[in-house]
Amino acid sequence: MKYIDEYRDGRLAKLIGDRIAALADAARSYCLMEFCGGHTHAISRYGLEDLLPANVRMIHGPGCPVCVLPIGRIDAAIALATRPEITLCTYGDLMRVPGTNRSSLLEAKAAGADVRVVYSTLHALRIAEAEPEREVVFFAIGFETTTPPTALALKTAIAKGLGNFSVFCNHVVTPAAMHHVLESPPVRKLGTIKIHGFIGPAHVSAVIGTKPYELFAEKFCKPVVVAGFEPLDVIQAILMLVQQINDGRHVVENQYIRAVTRHGNEKAQAEVANFFELRESFEWRGLGELPLSGLRLRPQYAAYDAEKRFSMVTPRAKDNPACDCGAILRGAKQPAECKLFGTVCTPDTPMGSCMVSSEGACAAHWTYGRFREKARQANAMKVVT
Amino acid sequence: MSMMTDAYTRKLDLAEGRVDLSHGAGGRAMRQLIEGIFHEAFDNEWLRAGNDQSAFAVSGGRMVMSTDGYVVSPLFFPGGNIGSLAVHGTINDIAMAAARPLYLSASFIIEEGFPLADLKRIADSMGVASREAAVPIITGDTKVVERGKADGVFISTAGVGRVLDGLDLRADAARPRDAVILSGSIGDHGVAVMSNRENLQFDAAIVSDSAPLHTLVAMMAEAGGRHIRLMRDPTRGGLAATLNEVASQSKVGFHIDEEAIPIKPEVAAVCELLGLDPLNVANEGKLVAVAAPEGAEAILAAMRAHPLGREAALIGHVVADDYCFVQMATSFGGRRVVDWLTGEQLPRIC
Numbered sequence: 001m002k003y004i005d006e007y008r009d010g011r012l013a014k015l016i017g018d019r020i021a022a023l024a025d026a027a028r029s030y031c032l033m034e035f036c037g038g039h040t041h042a043i044s045r046y047g048l049e050d051l052l053p054a055n056v057r058m059i060h061g062p063g064c065p066v067c068v069l070p071i072g073r074i075d076a077a078i079a080l081a082t083r084p085e086i087t088l089c090t091y092g093d094l095m096r097v098p099g100t101n102r103s104s105l106l107e108a109k110a111a112g113a114d115v116r117v118v119y120s121t122l123h124a125l126r127i128a129e130a131e132p133e134r135e136v137v138f139f140a141i142g143f144e145t146t147t148p149p150t151a152l153a154l155k156t157a158i159a160k161g162l163g164n165f166s167v168f169c170n171h172v173v174t175p176a177a178m179h180h181v182l183e184s185p186p187v188r189k190l191g192t193i194k195i196h197g198f199i200g201p202a203h204v205s206a207v208i209g210t211k212p213y214e215l216f217a218e219k220f221c222k223p224v225v226v227a228g229f230e231p232l233d234v235i236q237a238i239l240m241l242v243q244q245i246n247d248g249r250h251v252v253e254n255q256y257i258r259a260v261t262r263h264g265n266e267k268a269q270a271e272v273a274n275f276f277e278l279r280e281s282f283e284w285r286g287l288g289e290l291p292l293s294g295l296r297l298r299p300q301y302a303a304y305d306a307e308k309r310f311s312m313v314t315p316r317a318k319d320n321p322a323c324d325c326g327a328i329l330r331g332a333k334q335p336a337e338c339k340l341f342g343t344v345c346t347p348d349t350p351m352g353s354c355m356v357s358s359e360g361a362c363a364a365h366w367t368y369g370r371f372r373e374k375a376r377q378a379n380a381m382k383v384v385t
Numbered sequence: 386m387s388m389m390t391d392a393y394t395r396k397l398d399l400a401e402g403r404v405d406l407s408h409g410a411g412g413r414a415m416r417q418l419i420e421g422i423f424h425e426a427f428d429n430e431w432l433r434a435g436n437d438q439s440a441f442a443v444s445g446g447r448m449v450m451s452t453d454g455y456v457v458s459p460l461f462f463p464g465g466n467i468g469s470l471a472v473h474g475t476i477n478d479i480a481m482a483a484a485r486p487l488y489l490s491a492s493f494i495i496e497e498g499f500p501l502a503d504l505k506r507i508a509d510s511m512g513v514a515s516r517e518a519a520v521p522i523i524t525g526d527t528k529v530v531e532r533g534k535a536d537g538v539f540i541s542t543a544g545v546g547r548v549l550d551g552l553d554l555r556a557d558a559a560r561p562r563d564a565v566i567l568s569g570s571i572g573d574h575g576v577a578v579m580s581n582r583e584n585l586q587f588d589a590a591i592v593s594d595s596a597p598l599h600t601l602v603a604m605m606a607e608a609g610g611r612h613i614r615l616m617r618d619p620t621r622g623g624l625a626a627t628l629n630e631v632a633s634q635s636k637v638g639f640h641i642d643e644e645a646i647p648i649k650p651e652v653a654a655v656c657e658l659l660g661l662d663p664l665n666v667a668n669e670g671k672l673v674a675v676a677a678p679e680g681a682e683a684i685l686a687a688m689r690a691h692p693l694g695r696e697a698a699l700i701g702h703v704v705a706d707d708y709c710f711v712q713m714a715t716s717f718g719g720r721r722v723v724d725w726l727t728g729e730q731l732p733r734i735c
Contacts, residue, residue, distance in 0.1 A: 001650055001653050001654050001657065004653075004654075004657060008716065008717055009717075010715075010716050010717045010718040013717050013718050014718050017718070044721060045662075045715070045721060046715045046717035046718075046719050046721070047714075047715045047717065047718070047719020047720045047721045048717065048719050049719065050718065050719035050720055051717075051718055051719060096727075119659075231717050347724075347727040348727055358727070366724075367722060367724045367727075368721040368722050368724070369721065369722065370710075370722055371708070371710045371712055371720075371722050374708050374710070
């Protein structure tokens with residue numbers, strides 16, 4: 001596949017891996033957080049950790065929008081979908097996410113709710129156009145990457161005068177969450193977070209640019225390298241981070257120059273700003289309430305805001321107390337250190353946010369990497385006996 | 386076969402007509418539908434005999450039987466339709482036991498309002514598929530349900546076959562060091578069906594691989610039958626599900642090599658776009674064989690000499706593993722687990 005295979009070249013990867021091994025100072029460790037679920041997925045799917053020296057460790061961050069969506073918002077969506085006049089359109093990966101009492105949109109659909117999987121916001125719009133008697137609600141989630149398509153859908157709905165289309169907005173913003181990973185009351189409780197550098201988001205940065213991370217890098221003295229989602233992108237970004245750490249630098253660098261600029265996609269930013277504003281606070285599953293981290297529709301578009309239009313309430317719902325997602329999302333623990341991991345919590349029966357979507361830290365580790373755990377255990381056994 | 390020519394009956398309007406409830410009611414209309422469409426398409430001596438069942442002689446040895454339901458959506462897709470799929474799918478289930486498929490049955494659940502022209506197209510392609518495979522459809526059933534109680538047409542086929550002499554394949558027979566052989570490129574069927582759904586508009590010319598595998602199996606058996614431990618056709622859940630299934634049944638692990646697995650560039654591209662892993666995508670004309678290492682070369686050579694096995698490849702081997710992991714060396718240079726699919730990736734693919 002042209003323009004894809006080039007970024008999955010195993011020989012080049014090995015050269016970069018060798019270079020990292022040569023540069024990494026054996027006397028220290030390099031703990032690097034990839035913020036995005038897309039990076040987590042690439043690392044796990046291509047077995048990228050096998051190419052890294054033992055003292056370069058990847059920590060999987062909270063950048064999976066399905067994972068961090070709080071249970072209460074799922075409950076609210078299920079309650080909405082159950083109303084007879086509503087057609088709820090959602091991306092497929094939300095269907096199985098468990099709400100309270102393990103109910104899900106998939107179950108609601110089986111019980112008769114009109115829930116439809118769509119592949120784009122425009123597909124939801126087509127449904128609204130074709131079925132004017134239905135109240136079509138788009139379940140909008142995602143970081144800055146998916147916000148512009150939602151804005152575009154709103155713009156189109158308004159232009160076409162579609163009175164039966166609205167949006168249940170759960171869009172969140174990245175810089176606030178990155179900030180939170182390093183500085184927040186729960187983090188202080190967890191003690192010092194050992195993260196030496198960040199791989200910055202790929203597609204999010206194509207929209208917002210690299211500039212928003214500059215303050216972050218400077219304030220926390222942590223290098224940030226914005227990287228693409230292909231495995232060669234990721235391993236090159238790791239090399240760039242190791243070099244910055246060795247040099248004692250902490251600036252924002254851009255590995256993903258084929259898609260990302262310093263200022264990003266200003267047209268998309270303008271559309272988003274036109275329709276959305278920051279919420280004072282938004283709950284992130286596993287992280288808790290984060291100030292200025294979520295978006296809602298501006299008041300002048302209240303008619304298109306499903307929360308207002310249908311007087312939706314978002315119930316508070318608690319995660320399983322034994323779940324370590326909070327610590328895992330902040331890099332303080334690894335998936336296998338959680339008591340629930342692989343016992344009661346698996347991708348088929350997810351308990352916590354990190355297991356919910358294939359991009360979650362625990363799901364990726366379970367699906368692609370759990371043989372490493374068994375190998376480690378087996379080695380440990382050999383040492384003991 | 387004689388078409389009824391009663392002056393009382395409506396003519397079966399194959400151009401504009403639709404199935405109505407009378408076509409399933411046991412009266413003249415039903416007989417007309419069965420004779421005018423199904424018997425016409427499947428024509429053979431058993432159907433001509435007009436019994437509610439069909440008798441055939443058996444010749445000793447071990448028999449196999451299998452059944453499968455087909456609910457694919459859309460009903461027509463590039464490379465086939467629900468009818469040809471229903472014939473190939475059951476033939477393949479029989480063939481995977483190293484058996485020669487002998488006879489099929491076909492049962493139809495049709496939704497009121499379904500166009501007779503579409504039903505005829507489906508039945509005709511079943512007839513063609515069954516004649517090409519030389520496996521006749523010798524008995525069947527038709528039911529009609531009210532509009533909204535089905536989605537066009539659902540088909541169930543069952544088949545019987547006779548196991549090739551001296552062969553006894555078992556799910557728990559894979560042993561460490563055995564070779565894993567795949568007959569061709571993966572993901573074609575799932576992607577072909579998917580790309581034809583109304584909500585996804587692709588121009589990619591991807592054709593389903595739906596095909597009967599029993600002649601390929603016969604050649605494999607001839608070349609190295611006693612070395613074949615087991616065979617599977619990786620349909621729903623794809624290659625990943627098949628290997629995991631065998632791993633847990635045989636209590637072994639697999640090491641496979643990503644670079645050795647054939648995949649068409651256009652299939653890879655669609656999977657890339659939709660975020661699908663081709664290892665999870667359904668096939669309808671491919672098989673995986675686990676074979677003793679000493680027989681692998683001969684089996685592979687025989688497969689490559691058959692049109693359906695031209696791209697056959699050795700994709701890995703069986704290892705001892707108490708955890709029954711399927712592990713893959715990625716072309717990127719790392720290793721990963723190849724897991725079962727979680728949830729539903731592609732609903733109604735077959």
